[in-house]
Amino acid sequence: MNKKISVTVAAAAVVVSASVGFIATQALADTAPSDPQPTHAPYKHNQAGESYGSDVGIRSLSEEPTLIAAIGVHGKHGYVRSNELNLPSPKSPEDAVRQMKNQSARSIDVYEADSKTVIDTFLIGAPDGASVVSK
Incomplete structure (x- = not known):
C-alpha cells in the first residue's frame, strides 16, 4: 500500500512541476516583445539621406548605418562607408576560403558626416608597420 501512495505522490509531483514550468514559460512568452526593437540609438541622417552613427549594439548588418563611426590613423573622428568596410558575403564555402586567402590589409577613407569630405x-x-593596399 505504501508503494502505491509513493507512486501516486511522485506522479502528482511530476504533473505539478510540468504545469508550473508550462505556466512560467507562457508568462514569459506573453511579456516578450513580438517585434524586438533595435538595441542601438536612432541614427542621424545627412543631407544626402544617408544614416550615420555608431554600429555598437546592432544585431545584424541590416541594422548598420550607411556611415559607421570610426577613428582614422591620424586620430580624426569621422565615418567609413559600410559598403567599403564590409566585404561581400561569400556565396559558398570555397568562396569564403578564397576570400580569406586573398585578404590583405587595405585602407578606406574616413569622411565627415556629409560623406563627401575625406578627413582621414x-x-x-x-x-602596426605593415604595408597596406590602397583602395
Missing part, C-alpha cells in the same frame, strides 16, 4: 584614412587588417 582607416586601416583594415593592418598590424
Whole structure:
C-alpha cells in the first residue's frame, strides 16, 4: 500500500512541476516583445539621406548605418562607408576560403558626416608597420 501512495505522490509531483514550468514559460512568452526593437540609438541622417552613427549594439548588418563611426590613423573622428568596410558575403564555402586567402590589409577613407569630405584614412587588417593596399 505504501508503494502505491509513493507512486501516486511522485506522479502528482511530476504533473505539478510540468504545469508550473508550462505556466512560467507562457508568462514569459506573453511579456516578450513580438517585434524586438533595435538595441542601438536612432541614427542621424545627412543631407544626402544617408544614416550615420555608431554600429555598437546592432544585431545584424541590416541594422548598420550607411556611415559607421570610426577613428582614422591620424586620430580624426569621422565615418567609413559600410559598403567599403564590409566585404561581400561569400556565396559558398570555397568562396569564403578564397576570400580569406586573398585578404590583405587595405585602407578606406574616413569622411565627415556629409560623406563627401575625406578627413582621414582607416586601416583594415593592418598590424602596426605593415604595408597596406590602397583602395
